[in-house]
Amino acid sequence: MNFIYRSLSTIPNRYAFLDRIDKLVAENEQVSLLLIDVVRFSDVSSSYGYEVGDAILAQVAFRIKNLFGEKALIGRISGDIFGLVLPGTHSDLQLQKFYAHLTDHFKTPITFNEQAFVADFNVGAVANNQGNRDITKLFSGAESALKQAKADKYKNFHVVRIHEQPNSGRALALKADLKRAINNDELELYFQPKVRLSDLTITGAECLLRWNHPLDGVIVPGVFIEAAESYNMMNELGYWVLEAGFRSAFEFEMARQQVQVSINISPTQLYDSRLLSKINDLATYYGIELSNIELELTEDVALSSSLMVKKQLSQLKATGMTIAVDDFGKGYSNLGYIRDIALDTIKIDKSFVMGLDTNPVNKAIIEATQVIANAKNCSVIAEGIETMEHLHVLREMGVQTGQGFLFSKAVTIADFLELTQSDLIVGDSLAYRNRVG
Template identity: 70%
Template sequence: MSVIFQSLATIPNRYAFLDCIQREVSRDVHLSLLLIDVVRFSDVSSSFGYRVGDVILEEVALRIKKLFGKDAVLGRISGDIFGLMLPGIHSDMQLRGFYSHLVEHFKTPISFDENAFVADFNVGAVANLAHNKDISLLFSGAESALKQAKQNKYDNFQLVRLSEKPESGRSLALKADLKRAFANDELELYFQPKVNLQSLQIVGAECLLRWNHPLDGIIVPGSFIEAAESYNMMNEVGYWVLERAFRSAFELQSRGIGLKVSVNISPTQLYDANFVSKVGKLARQYGLDLSKLELELTEDVALSNSLLVKRQLAEVKALGLSIAVDDFGKGYSNLAYIRDIALDTIKIDKTFVMGLDSNPVNKAIIQASQLIAAALGCRVIAEGIETVEHLHLLRDMGIEIGQGFLFSRAVPFDELLTLTQTDFMVGTSLAYRSRVS
């Protein structure tokens, strides 16, 4: 059915678009995916402002949708990158023809005020394999194609075949590194304590992944998570972290330490149809009190308009796990979707906490988050507490739980155990610092 977009907000976002692909793949695997990057679009926004930029992007989206017909599905992957799903079997020549058709059509300028913008594009394309229902493989192929299209010197189009592995020597080496990390048990969970801001007792801990690289030492997730996503290994990493989180929570439970363990869940896992069954299997394996485990989701995933995500979250919550939204307020999500998810925790993004003592708007944002949490019946956790001033201000505002460098950085499991036995000393030290501040 043909869809006419009324505004950018009505175009399916990355996760809703992936949901559309998942539904189509379950019905018919014969489709192709194009990722369309608007070249030099940042020049428009910086020169004419975001309002004009939004108008142009709306026109681009509308033209693409009309150009490829009612069977095509368009989504907005990020600011100036669109995804286009085309049902059917397509040859390499047809996919390149789609690109040529797109570029030729947009030689007609988009007019605004007394100016005109001629849109040009980088396009990455991939045709699905005959038996593939793994949309992460399909999307990773399209992302790889787009990346190559941007790097091409003379051609803004790149096609990747999923049966091929167009990896450079460095890519192969990094992928081998990741494989070796699993084989040699080089990955490790660190834990950042969550503290009751009144009693200064540790009440929980967030799991954070670290890589004990034999040459580079301790590596934080950023770079190798990006690599794992590129090489379609994110599920492997995500489920390793989840299993170790269960193991750590069980170890705490067996020692009589009643901390709630929080673990970050990737979008890839939430779009895995086997996610809930794997969580259930881990629950049975460890016999864990699941009220002691919490799944943390980024705001854009939790608030995405995805029926699959909502269903998965409802099912894991029914098992007894808690659901938290991480980095709340950082993104630009449509908050209407938050009504449809039964959340237990809202974690206020650290950027609002770290500027709390210097920017009154930050305080207003935190207070607004408290109102939302109260309406939802969930608790609020503040991230990024680094000074005693932050602690005082958050206490005065009624925030009960927080985490940050004031209390502890992320530490290995054995150090977390030590911290749980020294709450009184931590509390005494902080109370003294509070008096002299």
């Protein structure tokens, strides 16, 4: 059982899988991609528990791998969906035969602890066009095919063809603009204060990226992150943010402000073997104690079962940096990951805080998060504090740190330093601060 579980954890997750496809397509774009959804698998986990579910998924994954040979690439896209890349040029009929080969093979049940499970699948398939090296287009085609396969009650299989669509002028312009932005210092970090709720002292700063576009003004990341992902620029962008974060930590020290700087780390960076050495180089160059740096990762990255991610996080934590998981509770119900990775901070997603005064379940979720954090010896940060009522309730619950518009929106480093050197935190009024103190 333990061997199987560890084997499941070695399967590349979505990000690592896409990275492998990218490298493969760069050498030869003649590949096909199948997304394989294990039908009604949630019933297995619900009936027999997640441990049994993971063991059965491991058997499914490695039987698929053995079925299609050493040249096939397999990855775990989400809980019960696998990706399979097959090199070569394939017709619709050949892809249909691959599906039939898969389903025929799995008519033999999977057994575990005297339980038998017959796997059935929805499969979406796409054959790459010659000359296409845009894996986003390839993956989108497979996702579209899988969606149609799920909608078909009779076939459970669908093939789509990638239709060549030249990049729009705006898309190409955005790519060029983003490269220029990195090279011409158009990017800037803004900082949102993290505040100790007991006395409203600023204890930390979360770095948030902004783009000072010469024509469009200040642009927030949601607009251009998609372009960075599409053009494989996330590593480049991530390392710009990392260095800017260290430079900001240096500026805080020069201003004699003891502020821990929190830097969001991108998924692609956690699969980059250069990450640790780059961080050590930045710490040396700027003379920063790594205990003054916190790395924030999103919950979907934390959920990754990748051994490389776990190794990276362990090595990063060993340097003295703290590790935080952001948006906790926002997208995933499987809490197993929070048990298995080393964390220092759990950030409660703002959706639970902002509805705190209207939904009693939100309060229960925050209390449960505190229990988990205490068991892991973690701190808790509440995001999205916007009202005095939020502040009072969170204080009563024992939450010690928070951030949100009640204290400040994200501001430039000059404005942030002004905040740290004044009493004007809540409502821009000392009297207001004294009233809640």
